[in-house]
Ligand code: ADP
């Protein structure tokens with residue numbers, strides 16, 4: 662790997678936080694509680710996102726990636742630690758954090774593509790109808806789907822549905838775009854194409870991205886920084902700079918060496934403490 666040092670944001674530092682971090686996940690532990698037991702999903706996880714980062718959370722299934730996104734989304738509260746956006750503690754969902762999910766059914770089927778993209782803009786009273794339509798069309802154009810504005814989701818391929826979901830999220834102009842394994846259900850070729858398009862879109866729009874995946878290759882391609890999480894319960898194992906890798910470097914010697922290193926780090930798991938405990 663070319664460089665190992667932590668890279669801090671270079672552009673657009675926000676006045677809200679003295680460190681310049683846009684999003685801070687600070688020592689965050691997350692738990693699910695049932696009457697019988699408590700499941701710890703993440704244990705004291707910390708990382709910072711800066712403006713225009715493409716930050717990837719990489720870890721095996723069940724290590725708490727989706728749970729972390731839910732907490733950043735404001736849907737669940739940490740039992741320990743704090744999440745801050747522009748220096749303010751996250752306590753509830755808000756239009757400044759939008760999630761794109763893996764599932765193709767995240768678009769209501771009775772709405773057209775255009776209506777789907779406009780819906781959050783109208784529901785959140787971000788824009789009036791005319792402005793919402795203009796903005797929706799702008800972002801549909803950016804994902805190459807302006808010509809499909811009037812069709813319904815069932816007329817689209819899986820990749821096209823994910824493009825609509827991305828356009829809908831970007832149209833809200835969130836402070837951070839959260840993506841939870843958005844390409845995992847796509848076939849390999851479409852997935853690669855979508856990664857390519859996402860990077861082009863980022864080049865164009867320069868949004869801040871927090872991207873979750875369990876694929877090492879996808880993490881290296883999509884991310885400029887990668888946080889590696891240990892198996893359940895998720896803890897930070899390492900933070901890696903992956904700035905130098907693109908789709909073009911996939912298959913190259915350096916890329917493969919980096920992928921192998923990540924693979925080793927993911928699988929040489931130290932003995933973890935108990936993952937569950939009984940409620941006292
Ligand atoms: P990942 O997205 O990395 O695959 P998740 O965040 O979905 O992992 O899950 C982390 C851990 O929390 C897993 O062990 C999972 O079984 C557990 N978990 C997830 N959702 C719930 C829930 N609603 N109730 C209880 N445990 C849950």
Ligand code: MG
Nearest residue numbers: 726727728841
């Ligand atoms: Mg998940």
